[in-house]
Amino acid sequence: MSRELPAPVPRLTVITLGVSDIRASIAFYTALGFARRLKATGEAVAFFDTGGPVLALFPWDQLAADANLADKPRPSTFRGMTLAWNCRTREEVDAVLEFAVGEGAGLLKAAHETDYGGYSGYFTDPDGHPWEVVVAPGIEVGDDRRVHLAE
Template structure:
């Protein structure tokens, strides 16, 4: 019987998206205002400061290969994951959605009142990765750009 290992400190540090055209995806996320870091990687991989976990972009086929998963068929339906851009107000939600659309995003769902007392809408990036833009009770966005959750 083996000895139980101590639990490591849990961390979500990077969310990496597989993209078709890394140059176009870099331009899209740069245009949204995320700050690119480690530019020394060129167009092999891109990292953006989001105020929380790092957003990584990596060519779709190479990311699949790195994870030892098949590259094909690529999903054209919901992938079971959404990203979120939490806001401080309903007006900010509307502003972020309009801004993302202006930069090349596709509107998936217009902003609306939610059944939990919030306000949200969805856009997709050029590769179809869905982003929820929301303001919600118990979820505060601090001056540090981080989300703070009520107890």
């Protein structure tokens, strides 16, 4: 006879990106202003405070092996996910995109009006992970750097 267990509390705590050159990726994310934590891990893995879930960087091949997935071929097209940097204003979107590109990001799509009343653009990190920089209706960014969603 099985006992019913309560459902666990869902939470997203860490987003781990597979990277080709961890040293270069650490430098890139540090240059974007994310604070590195647990530096004692050296270049084995890197953790960054994002104001929400932790961003982790881990060597691409090791992350694939850990997840029991093939390392190759590495996708050079859309990977089915994006990361987001929500902003308070359109001017902040423009400033973040300009700053990221100045720090070595690739510009995927210039900032533009969206069909849902927002304003967004895209950049990529050194491994091609896409980031949307966006201000969107119903999503506010608080002083705590966290997004607050309308009901």
